[in-house]
Amino acid sequence: MAKSKVVVAKVKRAPRRSVLSDEIYDMIKAMIFEHEIAPGARVNIDALAVELEVSQTPVREALARLESDGLIAKKPLKGYTATNLLSMAEFNDLFQFRLLIEPWAAEQAALKIDSTGKAALKGEMQSAKAALKFRVDDQFQALTEHDARFHTLIAHISGSNSVANAFERTHCHLHLFRLFMANKLNLIESESRTQFVQELFEQYYQSGSGQLAIKEHDAITKVILDQNPKAARIAMHSHIESSLKRFSPSVKAVNK
């Protein structure tokens, strides 16, 4: 009798595919991504451990890494808090940095790309077009994720680990998505601002910013596949600048 119980317990126990603390890391990051942990909110280790149904140990490790990523801030003896949304200055700074490294990465990618890289790039652009078929909300998330993968991919194709790491650690897409979510949440909460925020909302989607971004990705992809470094650099530069312009209103709205 006791034996069968043990067996049940063993079957029930999921065959771990990876280390728990890594999964927890991803989960917490996702929670930040989706505002389940709001910007600036305090993060109670105890509560989080209970919620995720694990002990504190993996949560602590995950939070330590997230702090290193700049996604969570730690104040000694006071606890962890999710970082705030990007201020206008931080936003500009972030894009300035991207302008510094990404055009270079695109240039290098055009120089060094091989057949594997070409296939990956084509594949990513395929998936982007699928994303455009989604409804508004999901579309934004899908496009954001495509965007993240696209830029990361180019950084890797550039062959420079330093650049790829530096780019990934900006977590720029996470920050941008949070800004969008903040806008959306404002829309729900305060009726007074409905008009304005709705405007932003419409502006972004109905004006086809998504399509535009993908068009720019297409252009970048084309010149990289053609192995035209100079054109790749220029295309990436203008894409980031246009992306900056697309997001600026959202940032302003949130920081108003």
Add this chain to the structure above:
Amino acid sequence: MAKSKVVVAKVKRAPRRSVLSDEIYDMIKAMIFEHEIAPGARVNIDALAVELEVSQTPVREALARLESDGLIAKKPLKGYTATNLLSMAEFNDLFQFRLLIEPWAAEQAALKIDSTGKAALKGEMQSAKAALKFRVDDQFQALTEHDARFHTLIAHISGSNSVANAFERTHCHLHLFRLFMANKLNLIESESRTQFVQELFEQYYQSGSGQLAIKEHDAITKVILDQNPKAARIAMHSHIESSLKRFSPSVKAVNK
């Protein structure tokens, strides 16, 4: 009476400057820096906790952060290992990255520096000259630390957090120092290579590479203080290239 007691208690109460896990983080980093944890060596949490006379909890947090920093690698269910010394390719890649961001940082620093920044820069150059008075071994460490502070300082004066963070996370000075230490340890261990390594050793010190580096820092400092952006960019660029040349033989020796 009660009052005086309270006062005493308050005075006695040491407002802990940090938490244990932060100190442990620094300690482990220092151990990597000084080859107390050799490149590629396995890191046993248990043993480390015993050695540092703390429990596993803070050690785990520290290692999680160090992994995020790229100073320690983690293999699920196999444990942590210190990262290897830079390969030639990684070394070149690292300096390529520095060439990408640091000249820009110097340019911005020249544009934006204020009186506080000027004072800090002057102060740092003062301390550099003091470092030259040390004996060979200590001198290298002192110079490395000065170099780290100098470049970090300029990154911060540039006003760009993204760039400053990206630079700091390369941990380039730690990597360079480890390369040097590896050479030195080789020198002690294998007599067969003494000739060659000794040569490198002499070359670096007796040829006054330290003085040269500081001269270049001086040049950079001068043009930044003069608020001459273009000159700052150029000076930083050539400094990094000359630094690359200075270190190249060491990297080759280690990777031979």
Add this chain to the structure above:
DNA sequence: AGATACTATTTCGTATAGTATTTCGAAAAG
């Protein structure tokens, strides 16, 4: 000899207890 089973080691996670520090509200003082 080669496959299998056992054992030892190590990593990873849990549970829990205890200390240190902050927070917050109420009582006391001004």
Add this chain to the structure above:
DNA sequence: CTTTTCGAAATACTATACGAAATAGTATCT
């Protein structure tokens, strides 16, 4: 009525012991 002081609860941090799971090495059996 405002400010200060005090104390209790909440929370962060550390220590410790144990157990489950995977890896690696060794022995056993066919």
